[in-house]
Amino acid sequence: MRLIFSLLNFAFTMVLSLIAFTYAAVEFPATMKDLLASVKHVSDRISSLVLPEDTMVWVDIFLWPNLIVFAGFVIAVQFVKELLRRVFNGGGRDSASASTQPKEEEKQQEESS
DSSP states (O other), X not given: OHHHHHHHHHHHHXXXXXXXXXXXXXXXXXXHHHHHHHHHHHXXXXXXXXXXXXXXXXXXXXXXXXXXXXXXXXXXXXXXXXXXXXXXXXXXXXXXXXXXXXXXXXHHHHHXX
């Protein structure tokens, strides 16, 4: 069940990221062009280094500007999802609140003694 939930969460994140990426490209084309140009500049700088051929293959595969920008959108969507989950879930399980529970139980035991 946990695996299914994780897969659905991943798919939901990818769909939201694709929607956000597409929306940004349609509504803010100049900003998207600037982002893509910046990543292309970094990619070109890395490609201009004298690297072994086996490393250059990986650079060519992974440093496509649109993939790097999309990965940024995925990270941003995941961050927003987690932020919303924590806001609407009341912070979820917090390690600080878990560590205060034994202290409260000890106080109650001392008071009853």
